[in-house]
Amino acid sequence: MIPHLLSVDDLREDFLINLWDEALDNKGKNNKNLENKIITNLFYEPSTRTSSSFYSAMTRSGGTVIPINNVKFSSVTKGESLEDTIRTMACMCDAIVLRHYQNGAAKQASTISSVPIINAGDGNGEHPTQTILDGFTIYNYFNKSINNLKITMVGDLKNGRTVKSLVKLLNRFNGNSFCFVSPEDLKFNEKLPMNSYETTDVNEVLNETDVLYVTRVQKERGSIHDYELGMDQLNLLPKDAIVMHPFPRVTEIPTAFDSDTRAKYFNQIEFGVWCRQILLEKVLLK
16 A cells, blocks of 8 residues: 555655556456445546546446546635645545646645545646556556667657656666657756757657657647647657657647557557556555
8 A cells, every 4th residue: 555646756666567567467357346445536627538547447446436527616616725625525535536737736635635645647747647557558568678768758848747757757767768859948847867868859869769758738838839740750760669648639649640550649548547446456455
């Protein structure tokens, strides 16, 4: 059991490998492991995949979800504070899955919650459960290895919390190198890993990329750019490369690429259910 999951820093490598192996064994099969357990999905920002993925994972394990997937239909619109909402929901469930627009909201919630808090994204801070499924995707397609890979991150790297969390994780493993591709005003604004390179031209690096991780431009956080990778660019990738995207997708990857064997973004979504199912068991079962 883990008390809270607020950051990638809360995830040990041995814990992750064990979770990924269990997810590979279970593959999202239904069970009753979480029967009589309840989680609250408490989302202060819109979500399609994360909220539904947790809902699916919990119900596949026999548990129940209190869905507050739009707080405008809750007492938050009446002025209720995050602290009071957390304390209230903790009286009714065994864990709270929290998405919030402010950096650090999950950590703040953990200081007053009597049940585990799972960070489902806090502002442009972190998104550790997305990182679990992203890491699993790489682990699965590179023969249970997450070492010695060339990873290219493309898009809004300034505001992309999934990028920040994934870089933090992959930098722990041996031999990985990173290329960050973005406009100057959307550059990765965290400390760069030792073995990294920055450019504005994705064509420089595609033919040597193992993992291409593409993100949308986050206009809700003030970003103003639009971009689209063309089929001619994507075809520069090696045959055994994989292309990932945390979604939602806007124009970054053409739908014509979806049938390419290197496109793994819909697999990521399925793997998210597998991984969150095992994660919830580890959070809720002593």
